Amino acid sequence: MEIDSQRICIIGTGYVGLVTATCFAELGNHVIAVDKDRSKIEKLRDGVCSIYEPGLEELLQDNLKVKRLIFTDDVSYGIKGSQIIFICVGTPPLSDGGTDLSQVEGVSRVIAESINGYKLVVEKSTVPVKTAQWIKRTISLYNGNSQKIDVASNPEFLKEGSAVEDFMHPDRVVIGVESEKAKEMLLDLYKPFNCPILVTDLSTAEIIKHASNSFLAMKISFINMIADLCERTGADIKMVARGMGLDRRIGEEFLDAGIGYGGSCFPKDVKAFTRIAEELKVNFNLLKEVDDINKRRIDSFISRVKEALWVLSGKTVAVLGLSFKPNTDDIREAPSMGIVGRLLEEGARLNLYDPKATDNMKEVFPPCEGRLSYFNSPSWACSGVEAVLILTEWNEFYELDLRKLKKLMKTPIIIDGRNVFNPDDMEGLGFEYYPVGRKSVRNYY
Ligand code: UGA
Numbered sequence: 001m002e003i004d005s006q007r008i009c010i011i012g013t014g015y016v017g018l019v020t021a022t023c024f025a026e027l028g029n030h031v032i033a034v035d036k037d038r039s040k041i042e043k044l045r046d047g048v049c050s051i052y053e054p055g056l057e058e059l060l061q062d063n064l065k066v067k068r069l070i071f072t073d074d075v076s077y078g079i080k081g082s083q084i085i086f087i088c089v090g091t092p093p094l095s096d097g098g099t100d101l102s103q104v105e106g107v108s109r110v111i112a113e114s115i116n117g118y119k120l121v122v123e124k125s126t127v128p129v130k131t132a133q134w135i136k137r138t139i140s141l142y143n144g145n146s147q148k149i150d151v152a153s154n155p156e157f158l159k160e161g162s163a164v165e166d167f168m169h170p171d172r173v174v175i176g177v178e179s180e181k182a183k184e185m186l187l188d189l190y191k192p193f194n195c196p197i198l199v200t201d202l203s204t205a206e207i208i209k210h211a212s213n214s215f216l217a218m219k220i221s222f223i224n225m226i227a228d229l230c231e232r233t234g235a236d237i238k239m240v241a242r243g244m245g246l247d248r249r250i251g252e253e254f255l256d257a258g259i260g261y262g263g264s265c266f267p268k269d270v271k272a273f274t275r276i277a278e279e280l281k282v283n284f285n286l287l288k289e290v291d292d293i294n295k296r297r298i299d300s301f302i303s304r305v306k307e308a309l310w311v312l313s314g315k316t317v318a319v320l321g322l323s324f325k326p327n328t329d330d331i332r333e334a335p336s337m338g339i340v341g342r343l344l345e346e347g348a349r350l351n352l353y354d355p356k357a358t359d360n361m362k363e364v365f366p367p368c369e370g371r372l373s374y375f376n377s378p379s380w381a382c383s384g385v386e387a388v389l390i391l392t393e394w395n396e397f398y399e400l401d402l403r404k405l406k407k408l409m410k411t412p413i414i415i416d417g418r419n420v421f422n423p424d425d426m427e428g429l430g431f432e433y434y435p436v437g438r439k440s441v442r443n444y445y
Contacts, residue, residue: 003129006086007029007030007032007081007082007083007084008021008024008029008030008031008032008077008082008083008085008189009030009031009032009033009034009079009081009082009084009085009086010024010031010032010033010034010078010085010086010088011034011075011078011085011086011087011088011089011107012033012034012035012087012088012089012090012103012107012125013034013035013037013040013041013044013050013071013088013295014088014089014090014123015053015160015163015264016088016124016156016158017033017035017086017088017089017124018033018044018049018051018056018060019053019056019085019163019164019167020088020124020156020167021069022056022059022060022063022069022164022166022240022337023032023035023059023164023167023369024189025059025063025068025069026059026062026063026168027192028068028192028297029068029189030068031063031068031069031070031084032070032071032072032077032078032080032081033069033070033071033072033229034071034072034073034074034075034077034078035071035073036073036075036093037073038073038348040202041072041073043069044071044445045064045071047061047064049058051328051329051330052328052356053160053161053162053163053164053328054161054162054327055165056163056164059164068338068433069324074201074277074378075107075108075110075114076110076113079110079111079114079115079116079119079439080116081343082119083118083119083120083185084119084120084122084123084185084189085111085119085120085121085122086123086124086256087104087107087108087121087122087123087125087135087153087235088123088124088125088139089103089104089106089107089125090103090125091103091125091127092268093102093268093271093272096275097271097272097275097327098128098272098273098279098281098318099127099128099168099228099268099275101128101131101187102133104123104125104127104131104135105134105138108121108134108135108138108139109138109142109230110137110288111139112138112139112140112141112142112143112273113143113149115139115143115146115149116147116256118147118148118149118150119147119149119150120149120150120151120152120181120182120185120186121135121136121149121151121152122138122151122152122153122154122372123135123151123152123153123154123206124155124156126155126209126210126213126265126269127155127206127273128206128210128269128272128276129203129206129207129210129276130174130203130206131153131206131281132151132152132202132203132205132206132285133151133200133202134416135151136149136151139151139217139415144326144393146356150177150178150179150181150182150201151178151182152175152176152177152178152182152186152202152205152351153174153175153176153177153202153205153206153347154173154174154175154176154186154205155205155206155208155209157172157209157212158169158170160263160325160327160328161325161326161327161332162250162327162329163312164182167237169194169195170193170195170286171195171196171408172195172196172197172208173190173193173195173196173197173198174196174197174198174200174205174208175187175190175197175199175200175205176199176200176201176202176203176204176205176210177199177200177201177202178201178202183199185197187199187200187337190223197260201328209214209269210269210273210276211273213265213266213269213270213273213275214269214270214287214290214376216254216266217261217266217267217269217270217290217294218286218287218289218290218399219254219255220254220255220256220260220261220294221229221240221260221261221264221289221290221293221294223237223254223255223256223257224257224258224260224294224297224436224437225346225384226241226257226437227257227436227437228300228437228440229434230437231437231438231440234439235436235437236437236438236439237257237419237436237438238419238437238438240412240437241255241256241257247287256418257419257436257437258297258393258417258418258419258436259297259298259301259335259339259391259417259418259436260294260295260297260335261294261324261331262292262325262334262335262336262337262365263324263325263330263332263333263334264330264332264333264334266333267291267294267333268333270287270290270291270294271291273287274288274291275335297422298335298338298339298342299334301335301339301415302339302342302343303347304415304434305317305343305387305389305415306346306414307412307421307434308387308432308434309386309387309413312343312346312347312348313346313347313348314347314348314349315348315349315386315387315389316349316350316351316384316385317343317348317350317351317385317386317387318350318351318352318378318381318382318385318387318388318389319339319340319343319350319351319352319381319386319389319391320349320353320354320378320381320382320389320390320391320392320394320397320417321334321336321353321354321390321392321393321394321397321418322352322353322354322357322360322361322392323336323354323357323392323393324332324336324392325392325393326392326393326394326395327356327394328356328357329356329357329359329360330357330360331357331360331433334357335390335391335417336361336390336391336392337364339389339417340352340361340365340372341365343371344371349370349372350371350372350373351373351375351380351381351382351385352365352372352373352374352375353374353375353376353377353380353381355394355396358374361374362374376395378396378400379408382405382408382409383408383409384409384410385409385410386409386410386411386413387409387413387414387415388405388409388413388415389414389415389416389417390415390416390417390418390420391417391418392412392418393418393420398420400428401408402421402426402431405428406429406430406431411432412430412431412432412433413432413433413434414426414433414434415434416430416433416434416435416436417436418436419436419437419438421433423438423439423440426441427441427443430443434445
C-alpha cells in the first residue's frame, strides 16, 4: 500500500506515546518523539525499549535504522519540525479522583511558544471532556493568536501486552475535530487502517474514551458480583459468563471473574469519570459502585486465603503473578500490590514470582530476609510452601507440572484468583483448590 508520509511529533514517550510513535513510523510516517527525560531518550536512541511490550522493541529498532523515527528531548525542535503534534503526556490521578492536567497544560504552553506555522494539535492522552477546548484556548492565549491552529481529540484504545497489535488493528478509530482541514489530515494519517473511522466533535470523542473504559470496568465488576452469587449457590461462573456472552448484545470478552481490574487506566478512569459526572451534576453512582466492588475483591481474596490457611502468621505462601495482567511488567494498581501488603501485615512469609514484573515489584516491596523473597522460577517459589496463590494468569502457569508442584509444596493448597485451573482436574490431583465463582475443592476437614 502506498502511504503518504507525514511529519509527526509525539510529545511524551510513555506507553501510549512510544507505541504511537513507533507504529506511525512503521506505517511510513516521519516521526519525532519527544520526552523531557534525557536518560530515557538516550536509551530509546540506542533501540532499548523503556517498557516491556511484545514486538515493540523490534519495530523501534527497525524504524530507528531507516531514520523514520527519531528521539529528542528538545520539544521545540519536535514542534517546529512537524505539522501534526500528538500530546501523549501523563494525566495522573489527583487525590480527589480528578485528573492532574498540569503536564497537558505545560505542553500546550510550550507549543504556543515554539509554534512556527499552522499546526494540528491532537490529544491522545486520556483526558476529561473539554480538555481539547482548554488546550486550544491555552495555545491561542500564549501565542497571542499569532498562528492558526486546530485541535483534535484522537483517543487511544490499545491494551498493554498487545499494544502494537491493538494499535495497528483497532476495532475503530475515533477522531474528534472542529475543522475540515483537521479532519482531512487525520483521515489521511489513518488511511492505512482497515476499520471504521468515526468522525465526531471534540467532546464526543473525549467522552467515548472515558465511557468505553468505564463500561469495560463495569463489565468486570458485574461479573465479579455474579461470581460471588455463584460461590454461594454452587453455580459455575465460567459457564454463566459463557451463557451470557454468547448473546451478541453482551459479548464474551471482559467477563473473566477474578480479583479485580488494575493497571494505569481502569481504576483511574472510573474515578475520573465519576468526578466529571459529579462536577456536571449528573448522578452516576453506578460508577462509584464499580470502583467499590473492585476494591472489595482484595478483601474477599484475603478472606479466601484465611479460609484455607486459618492463621497466616508464620506460614509460607508462594505468590505467582504480580503484574496487573499477563504480558506486561506493569504493576500499577495491580491487585498483587494490595494482596502482598495485606499478607505481610498478617505475618505471612512470601515467595514471589513473576516472569516480567519482579524488578518493578522489588522497588515497592524490597526483598526482606525471612519475610519476602523473589524467585526466578515457579518451582523454586513453591518449594516448601503451605499454599500457592495465583494473581495473574500468565500462560506459563497454565502449563505448570502440577504433580511435580504438589510434591514440592508442604501442604497442597492453591488459591487461584484468575481461574487458571479446572476444579475437577485439581480434585483428581489431590489439591485443595479455591477458584473464583466456581466449585472449591476441599480435601481436609
Ligand atoms: C485498558 C483498555 O482495555 C484499553 O482499551 C485502553 O486503551 C486502556 O485501558 C487505556 O485506557 O489506555 P489495559 O489497562 O492495558 O487496557 O488492560 P486491560 O486488558 O483492559 O485489563 C485491565 C484489567 O482488567 C486487568 O487487571 C485485567 O486483569 C482485568 N480484567 C480484564 C479482568 O479482571 N477481567 C476481564 O475479563 C478482563
